[in-house]
Structure formats: structure tokens, C-alpha cells
Amino acid sequence: MSAPLLWFLLGLVFLFVELMAPTLVLIFFSAGAWVTACAALLDIPPDWQLVLFILVSLLTLLLLRRHLRAVFGGRARRAADADADAQGGHAPDHPLTGRVGVVSKTLRPGEVGEVSIDGSFWRAVAETEIHAGRAVRVLGARPGDALLLRVDAAE
Structure with a gap:
């Protein structure tokens, strides 16, 4: 089995596990595996593939997790609503209001x-x-x- 295919399948496994237990962590390892799969297509040595996988996974985890948790947890909208209130505006109602x-x-x-x-x-x-x-x-x-x-x- 080729290295790019192995990295791609590993990314699918991480994605599947993330969907089963949504912790918003494994999705970044999935992204790292898929970036590494693309790099493996360029015949990068296996030890550099591992380094790339770790770097991409950790960088995306550190840079994106907090923002995505705010978006999916509803906190990003609350911050925007607070800004609207601070400027004298009215925060929008929930989309399901009145349903x-x-x-x-x-x-x-x-x-x-x-x-x-x-x-x-x-x-x-x-x-x-x-x-x-x-x-x-x-x-x-x-x-x-x-x-x-x-x-x-x-x-």
C-alpha cells in the first residue's frame, strides 16, 4: 500500500472518530494526515512526512481550535451581539424566535x-x-x- 493512500486513510479514520465523539481535536489530525498525503505524493522521505504531519496537526490545532469552538458553541455570535449593544444597536433575535x-x-x-x-x-x-x-x-x-x-x- 502506498504512503499517500495510508495517510489519506489515516485522515479518514481521524475524521470518523471525530464525528463519533466531537471533541474538535481529531479533525486537526485529519487535516495533518491529508496534507501529509499530498506531500507523500511528491516523494518526501517518510521521516519528513511524520514531521510534517505533526507540525500541520499541532499548528492547525493551536491556531484554529479556539476560534472554531467559539463559532460552533455560539460564543462568536454572542460577542457580535455584545458589540451591537455597546454601539447602541439591537442584538438580533434567535432565528427560531416565534417558531x-x-x-x-x-x-x-x-x-x-x-x-x-x-x-x-x-x-x-x-x-x-x-x-x-x-x-x-x-x-x-x-x-x-x-x-x-x-x-x-x-x-
């Missing part, structure tokens, strides 16, 4: 439950108890967590 969904895990005050909106499941909180199967309307996201919806019973 109607169905409770899939009972919502109790002070606890996180779950709602389904168009087939997607979202973590949600409510000020009153709402049982599974009831319709709810999205009021917006909880301040500080764009992935946690505030909901109320729909009429």
Missing part, C-alpha cells in the same frame, strides 16, 4: 428539557412545567447560550 415546536422531554422550571422543531431537537427551558407532546412557541435563546431555547406553551 412552534413540540416538547420531546418534559420541561420543568429550572431544568433543561428538549423540544423538536421541524425534526431538529433543541435543548430548552421554560418558566412553567410543560409535558411531552405539548406545543410550544420559541421566545428566543437564553442570554449567554444561543443553543438553549426559551419556550412557552403555545395556545
Whole structure:
């Protein structure tokens, strides 16, 4: 089996494991393996391939992980919203505000439950108890967590 193919398959393995347990670490090793696969096509010696794999993996991990975690964790949008508020603007509502969904895990005050909106499941909180199967309307996201919806019973 050729070195480029081995590096490519190793990248696929890292990607598959990352998708199974999303830690946002192994994706960078996947990128390092794929860059090394391209370099291996140029007949770079195996020891330099290993050095390249380590360098690319660690550099992408150190340079991109924090930014990507902010983007996928909703913190990048919160920072933009805070900037808008500081300049006298109004922070935009959550994209699901006003939408109607169905409770899939009972919502109790002070606890996180779950709602389904168009087939997607979202973590949600409510000020009153709402049982599974009831319709709810999205009021917006909880301040500080764009992935946690505030909901109320729909009429």
C-alpha cells in the first residue's frame, strides 16, 4: 500500500472518530494526515512526512481550535451581539424566535428539557412545567447560550 493512500486513510479514520465523539481535536489530525498525503505524493522521505504531519496537526490545532469552538458553541455570535449593544444597536433575535415546536422531554422550571422543531431537537427551558407532546412557541435563546431555547406553551 502506498504512503499517500495510508495517510489519506489515516485522515479518514481521524475524521470518523471525530464525528463519533466531537471533541474538535481529531479533525486537526485529519487535516495533518491529508496534507501529509499530498506531500507523500511528491516523494518526501517518510521521516519528513511524520514531521510534517505533526507540525500541520499541532499548528492547525493551536491556531484554529479556539476560534472554531467559539463559532460552533455560539460564543462568536454572542460577542457580535455584545458589540451591537455597546454601539447602541439591537442584538438580533434567535432565528427560531416565534417558531412552534413540540416538547420531546418534559420541561420543568429550572431544568433543561428538549423540544423538536421541524425534526431538529433543541435543548430548552421554560418558566412553567410543560409535558411531552405539548406545543410550544420559541421566545428566543437564553442570554449567554444561543443553543438553549426559551419556550412557552403555545395556545
